[in-house]
Amino acid sequence: MRISVQLLSQNDFSTEAYAVGVFNGQGLENELFFLSPDLASAVSAELKRREFQGKEGESCVLPLFQNKQVKHLIFIGLGKKRLLESQSVRSFTARAIKAANGVQAGELSFDPGLMDDLEDFSAGLQAAAEGLELAAYHFSVYKKRTAKEAVKKYKVESAVFYTRDKKNTLKSQKVLEWAKVYSEAVFLGRDLVNTPSMHMHPAEMVKVAQSLAVRGSGISCKVFDKEAMAKLGMHASLAVGQGSVHEPKFVHLIYKPKISRKAKKLVLVGKAVTFDSGGLSIKPADGMIDMKIDMAGAASVLGVFKALAKIKPKAEVHGLFAAVENIPSGSAYRPGDVVAAMDGTTIEVENTDAEGRITLADALAYGTQKIKPDYMIDLATLTGAVIIALGSDITGMFCSNQDLKNKLQQASDAAGELMWELPLHAPYRELIKSKIADVKNVGGRPAGTITAALFLEKFVGQTPWAHLDIAGPSYAEKENKPELPVGGTGWGIRTLLHLIRGL
Structure with missing residues (x-):
């Protein structure tokens, strides 16, 4: 899996799955910048209908059938509003990739609020990348199907953490290498x-x-x-x-x-x-x-x-x-x-x-x-x-x-x-x-x-x-x-x- 940190460009943005971490009671206006006001309002209404509140561990996947930029929205609950700690970030990205695999998304992108709200960027980024890698692990050596066939279930090939702070992109590569190791x-x-x-x-x-x-x-x-x-x-x-x-x-x-x-x-x-x-x-x-x-x-x-x-x-x-x-x-x-x-x-x-x-x-x-x-x-x-x-x-x-x-x-x-x-x-x-x-x-x-x-x-x-x-x-x-x-x-x-x- 390729993992990167990229500066957000709202004019040139597309992904198969977009993951948003939601605190309990948080609004979604800033996170859904790529949606029209009417569609963003419809998404919020659907989350409310499904009683998604942003409780820790809660998740909801919504398909966007007529949107050219994003095919699926993945919402993961983060619980009460606070500075994000490493373990919370690790579990968040792990839940997100499992949800993305469930809809067979080849690319998974993350709301820039995740990177920009981290208490410690380097520690948080390493935890986030570890969450992706560790959750994607599977042991299929003894299954009848070949290992290659088993891997097909794990579809995400690329994950992107977006940020609005250019400094975060400059110091990300070494951290991502640590996470891989x-x-x-x-x-x-x-x-x-x-x-x-x-x-x-x-x-x-x-x-x-x-x-x-x-x-x-x-x-x-x-x-x-x-x-x-x-x-x-x-x-x-x-x-x-x-x-x-x-x-x-x-x-x-x-x-x-x-x-x-x-x-x-x-x-x-x-x-x-x-x-x-x-x-x-x-x-x-x-x-x-x-x-x-x-x-x-x-x-x-x-x-x-x-x-x-x-x-x-x-x-x-x-x-x-x-x-x-x-x-x-x-x-x-x-x-x-x-x-x-x-x-x-x-x-x-x-x-x-x-x-x-x-x-x-x-x-x-x-x-x-x-x-x-x-x-x-x-x-x-x-x-x-x-x-x-x-x-x-x-x-x-x-x-x-x-x-x-x-x-x-x-x-x-x-x-x-x-x-x-x-x-x-x-x-x-x-x-x-x-x-x-x-x-x-x-x-x-x-x-x-x-x-x-x-x-x-x-x-x-x-x-x-x-x-x-x-x-x-x-x-x-x-x-x-x-x-x-x-x-x-x-x-x-x-x-x-x-x-x-x-x-």
Whole structure:
């Protein structure tokens, strides 16, 4: 899709679909400048007849059969009058492109009021372009029709944001490039999560990581097989994966800027359980259906690395994940086993279905010992408890460092990806004390999200660290937001890219 910002010329204006954002109770006189007074009055009357009021998320599409300049009008409600924030703009453009696709419009244009009312033009334009790109995503690899045929449903090929301020056109190109890069990174994350586990097992995740390390990208990739993992002492991850025919793999991606001497070091760790049956503590059938998504954390890390070669940040970024499959078999690890993580910490396994934190223990210990970063962030579909607490829209965030917490929250706000801080409540450490090992992998049902985070905390030492439990927003069971189609969401990729650009 071609996206551009153009100066409005009322004398030379035409488009197949024209999108207008309408605040609650707002008049439309200025927005419908290309219509005759009689036709503009008729449009207003029709909106009133349809009881369109401009409520947030409300939409209405009107065809203009005898108008040479515009074939369809698309009205999207923005809610109460206010300065437009990035997330509102992102959702507005996402709704608009879905409506335009619905009438098979090849070109979609936007009312200049959208650009001219933005609180922050660059941030707003990036959000607007992201809304278009993210809403147009579709995953049709496994459909009977070919991918080319599927794309025919998504008709919009060109989108134009009009403005009355020439300065906006001059600074738009770089912003639109950022939006494209961010969106393509998200698409990779979504594709990986949406791919069935039969085609996204540990060895396949390795291939994806290796494909990112191309000449000139600044990215390199190290892969450790099970023998190399054993030499490093990663017996915890090896135990989780020992029941599967797909052998565990550990991946270390490295992005180094051209000037790296004073660069901040950031480690991103992703949970990469490519399928989670629960192991011998087996899940019920309904609980396994979507368990291809249990590698969404690592998918987000890979999505970030796809973008790094293009955004070329000043920070040095490391991406780590232990790819395993948690399957029951005669060789699977058992409840009651004691396994050792890379740093020597022994873990009593009370539940083989709490496997993600066991693999993260090795990755976090590796990051702490081998890289010694300035910051470390892990992303994991770790607990069902976080969904009970925060629902499907919000990530649970734990953080040991105020500076990192501030950076994450600012990046989260810019990306429109919601997170909420939960406490690393020290007294709950008692719940994961083991009688025979250094720690046990579960602490009972109460405060399950917190005890999981406290378990991970044991492997980060003094490193400023954040844990993001993305079990809720990593996968959309239904379309709650227009920019998030059903399936993998790529949650966290845009947040982390905003953070990285600020380091």
